[in-house]
Amino acid sequence: MNRLQTALLVFFGFSGALYAQAPLKDLATEIDAKRIALESATGNGASSGNAVEGYLVNQNSEEVHIDISLLRPLFMRNRGLGQNMVATRVLLAGGRYFSEDKRSFISLKPKERTPVEFVAYCVDFEKDNPTRTDSFSLETSPASLDHVMKAIIDYSRQNPLTEITAAAQAAIWLADGISIEKIRTKFNVSPSDEILARSFTK
Numbered sequence: 001m002n003r004l005q006t007a008l009l010v011f012f013g014f015s016g017a018l019y020a021q022a023p024l025k026d027l028a029t030e031i032d033a034k035r036i037a038l039e040s041a042t043g044n045g046a047s048s049g050n051a052v053e054g055y056l057v058n059q060n061s062e063e064v065h066i067d068i069s070l071l072r073p074l075f076m077r078n079r080g081l082g083q084n085m086v087a088t089r090v091l092l093a094g095g096r097y098f099s100e101d102k103r104s105f106i107s108l109k110p111k112e113r114t115p116v117e118f119v120a121y122c123v124d125f126e127k128d129n130p131t132r133t134d135s136f137s138l139e140t141s142p143a144s145l146d147h148v149m150k151a152i153i154d155y156s157r158q159n160p161l162t163e164i165t166a167a168a169q170a171a172i173w174l175a176d177g178i179s180i181e182k183i184r185t186k187f188n189v190s191p192s193d194e195i196l197a198r199s200f201t202k
Helices: 003-020 027-032 143-158 165-175 191-201
Strands: 036-043 048-058 064-067 069-078 085-092 098-100 103-108 113-122 135-139
Touching (some): 027 036, 027 064, 027 069, 036 069, 048 085, 064 069, 069 113, 069 143, 085 103, 103 113, 143 165, 165 191
Antiparallel strands (some): 036 048, 036 135, 048 113, 064 103, 069 085, 069 135, 085 113, 098 103
């Protein structure tokens, strides 16, 4: 083991011990309370998955640890012509996060602007995927999304290592009355994805 490897091991060992003592916060709750602010959120051309990039600013005077899995989705209204998005997870830029004792979270230092990305899904089937020219503002999620998003979030929290991107995206469009045949014209949905998607809409 070289000096760099030893230094990294010591650093992550100490940071992990400190993080274990800190309670995890829910991002939507912290934003509502104005303790964290979302700045300059934009699309990146994807319809779902790690599809929204932006910055979070921790308004607190101390470091905050945010659960990567949101208890409540964030509805992101597109200020341009592309799709609106709904986010269920938050990660550091590059998809990074901390994990310890079955907890997965990101850490936001006080008063700093931290680059993040969101696991999010397109809401409007007929619109184009949001690109970096599309920016978002946060709004109250439409009631029509409540049931399917709760099912998606609950399943994701119980099965954090299961890949559900295609199933979750299909479920949101199915719940909006789009047929699976039409969904498959623009999005790859396997038979197993369809089964899971339909379970989210029940």
